[in-house]
Amino acid sequence: MCGIVGYVGKKNTKEILLDGLKELEYRGYDSAGIAVLSNNKFESFKAIGKLVNLQEKTKDFITEGFAVGIGHTRWATHGKPTELNAHPHLGENSYVVHNGIIENYSTLKKELMESGVQFLSQTDTEVIVHQFEKNLKSMHNAFEAFRATIQELEGAFAILLVTKAEDKTIFFAKQGSPMLVGINAEGEKYFASSDTPLIGHCTDVNYFEDGDYGFVSAEELSIFSKDGEKKAPHFSKLSTDKLSAQKDGYRFFMEKEIYEQSDVIVDTMMGRLSDEEILFDEIDKSLFDGIHEIKLCACGTSYHAALSASYLFERYAKIKTSVEIASEFRYREPIMTKDTLFVVISQSGETADTLETLKMAKKAGLRTLVICNVDNSSMVRLSDASILTRAGIEKGVASTKAFATQVTLFWMLTLYVAKLRGALKKEEIIRQISLLREVPASLIVTDELHEKIKRLSKRYLHGHGFFFIGRDIFFPLALEGALKLKEISYLHAEGYPSGEMKHGPIALADPELFTIALLPQHLLYEKSKSNVEELSARDSTICAISPLEFNKADDFIKISTCRDYMLEFFEMMVVVQLISLEISIRLGNDVDMPRNLAKSVTVE
Numbered sequence: 001m002c003g004i005v006g007y008v009g010k011k012n013t014k015e016i017l018l019d020g021l022k023e024l025e026y027r028g029y030d031s032a033g034i035a036v037l038s039n040n041k042f043e044s045f046k047a048i049g050k051l052v053n054l055q056e057k058t059k060d061f062i063t064e065g066f067a068v069g070i071g072h073t074r075w076a077t078h079g080k081p082t083e084l085n086a087h088p089h090l091g092e093n094s095y096v097v098h099n100g101i102i103e104n105y106s107t108l109k110k111e112l113m114e115s116g117v118q119f120l121s122q123t124d125t126e127v128i129v130h131q132f133e134k135n136l137k138s139m140h141n142a143f144e145a146f147r148a149t150i151q152e153l154e155g156a157f158a159i160l161l162v163t164k165a166e167d168k169t170i171f172f173a174k175q176g177s178p179m180l181v182g183i184n185a186e187g188e189k190y191f192a193s194s195d196t197p198l199i200g201h202c203t204d205v206n207y208f209e210d211g212d213y214g215f216v217s218a219e220e221l222s223i224f225s226k227d228g229e230k231k232a233p234h235f236s237k238l239s240t241d242k243l244s245a246q247k248d249g250y251r252f253f254m255e256k257e258i259y260e261q262s263d264v265i266v267d268t269m270m271g272r273l274s275d276e277e278i279l280f281d282e283i284d285k286s287l288f289d290g291i292h293e294i295k296l297c298a299c300g301t302s303y304h305a306a307l308s309a310s311y312l313f314e315r316y317a318k319i320k321t322s323v324e325i326a327s328e329f330r331y332r333e334p335i336m337t338k339d340t341l342f343v344v345i346s347q348s349g350e351t352a353d354t355l356e357t358l359k360m361a362k363k364a365g366l367r368t369l370v371i372c373n374v375d376n377s378s379m380v381r382l383s384d385a386s387i388l389t390r391a392g393i394e395k396g397v398a399s400t401k402a403f404a405t406q407v408t409l410f411w412m413l414t415l416y417v418a419k420l421r422g423a424l425k426k427e428e429i430i431r432q433i434s435l436l437r438e439v440p441a442s443l444i445v446t447d448e449l450h451e452k453i454k455r456l457s458k459r460y461l462h463g464h465g466f467f468f469i470g471r472d473i474f475f476p477l478a479l480e481g482a483l484k485l486k487e488i489s490y491l492h493a494e495g496y497p498s499g500e501m502k503h504g505p506i507a508l509a510d511p512e513l514f515t516i517a518l519l520p521q522h523l524l525y526e527k528s529k530s531n532v533e534e535l536s537a538r539d540s541t542i543c544a545i546s547p548l549e550f551n552k553a554d555d556f557i558k559i560s561t562c563r564d565y566m567l568e569f570f571e572m573m574v575v576v577q578l579i580s581l582e583i584s585i586r587l588g589n590d591v592d593m594p595r596n597l598a599k600s601v602t603v604e
């Protein structure tokens with residue numbers, strides 16, 4: 001996830017910006033850059049890779065006296081992680097840094113190009129600075145031009161802009177992406193995407209609200225609300241604990257990432273949903289020409305996302321779909337036919353087994369697609385096409401938001417393919433898109449839910465094992481729930497299809513066997529319920545998760561009543577993630593760095 005810093009003051013601007021970016025490293029990035037405006041003269045530097053590269057490039061650059069400066073760490077979403085795509089982006093006399101996604105950038109870019117503007121990067125961000133300069137030419141007032149520019153942007157953003165037209169000022173705007181400004185007794189002003197770069201520099205901070213925009217100079221901090229009214233800053237004291245600030249006050253990164261899912265999914269969908277169809281600018285429709293089968297291949301949690309996708313591809317796109325565990329596939333002499341689209345799914349894009357299967361598919365002449373979170377990763381570079389999940393960096397080793405974005409993206413892809421194949425009626429695609437728009441709300445963690453799970457977790461710290469059970473797409477979710485629990489609690493857990501328990505595992509049923517039962521209202525409810533009743537009759541301890549009251553369970557977690565099983569899927573996903581989290585915390589484990597596990601598995 002990108003990070004922003006800004007500074008107005010008399011100290012060493014370069015060092016302050018670089019130190020600020022260092023504090024944002026935990027958010028993940030693939031390039032970084034700064035721009036400093038002093039005495040109406042700009043200096044700007046960008047570098048790909050780690051911050052040391054930027055430090056190296058700026059080592060002879062000295063800043064003295066009053067300056068305004070902006071800096072950025074970029075996590076690629078539109079365009080590769082190259083120096084040209086790194087921020088700050090330059091117009092003629094201005095620089096901009098931006099977090100978020102400008103949804104209408106292609107329309108704005110087309111108009112600007114038609115009027116003769118030349119673009120240097122592939123990013124959505126660059127339109128902001130050119131649009132600002134276009135407005136400045138007609139308005140002759142930097143603030144009015146900035147205000148007009150913001151009003152023309154659609155999407156999510158946190159923006160800092162500096163311009164020679166007003167060379168002692170930083171213009172800012174916030175819509176959807178986080179940003180705050182901090183002050184101190186020396187009259188300096190600091191901007192950042194989160195608290196950490198400001199700790200030690202500022203005493204008080206103002207967190208911008210959506211729609212806020214304005215400008216900051218040495219003398220002034222002017223904030224306007226989205227309806228154009230001037231508003232007073234609302235300062236609060238800044239915490240002094242950096243680690244806790246990085247975790248936004250949550251106990252663990254995994255907890256933060258569970259809570260973040262609702263926002264992250266908005267990024268995954270941003271610019272990709274129109275009223276009637278799914279848009280993926282990054283792939284060509286011809287990728288699917290002559291394709292009669294989809295083969296999905298992945299490891300671990302990504303494999304569970306693939307398995308979930310297989311239900312949706314067959315149900316919505318009516319295309320034969322198979323799913324493979326990469327470590328198995330690579331050694332089993334599989335038959336690969338050229339009418340198969342080979343899709344690999346990987347959060348990191350580096351997992352050795354998955355990467356190897358991609359190479360095999362390429363060698364066999366199959367068309368390939370990767371669903372990935374890291375641009376420029378090995379898989380993205382190797383495959384014919386790629387779609388990014390835009391989850392931002394995931395620090396917790398146990399994957400949560402990466403899984404949520406993978407499933408959402410697959411759901412969108414199934415609708416995209418359904419449209420291409422004429423497999424779903426237009427009305428149904430419209431309905432599905434309206435459901436997708438409800439996913440962020442389904443992912444919100446309420447205090448009530450979290451408290452309930454915290455309380456209930458104390459009863460599940462022993463026993464001889466857990467079964468997470470579900471039917472249809474809730475079976476991969478059961479697998480994922482069990483994997484989460486295993487990873488961070490070190491308790492034995494299995495995911496199982498509900499209907500399969502009676503074919504063997506039910507022999508284990510007794511009060512010390514814990515069953516976590518997924519009972520969606522909108523998919524095979526009666527069938528799933530009977531399976532849980534069979535376990536209940538054999539005295540297994542049952543924790544049921546459902547929108548419908550279920551009195552055969554020992555514990556019951558009620559999710560909200562929603563209008564489709566996919567929304568139930570996402571609500572239940574949050575529940576199983578929180579169950580694992582709370583059990584692990586009670587057991588005193590290191591939630592973010594569980595024993596024996598690595599975040600990226602680049603060995604066989």
Ligand code: F6R
Pocket residue numbers: 299300301302303345346347348349350351354397398399400483487599600601
């Ligand atoms: C589990 C988890 C792993 C990964 C797996 C594949 O929480 O994160 O199971 O899903 O190692 O990694 P990627 O998705 O990077 O290929």
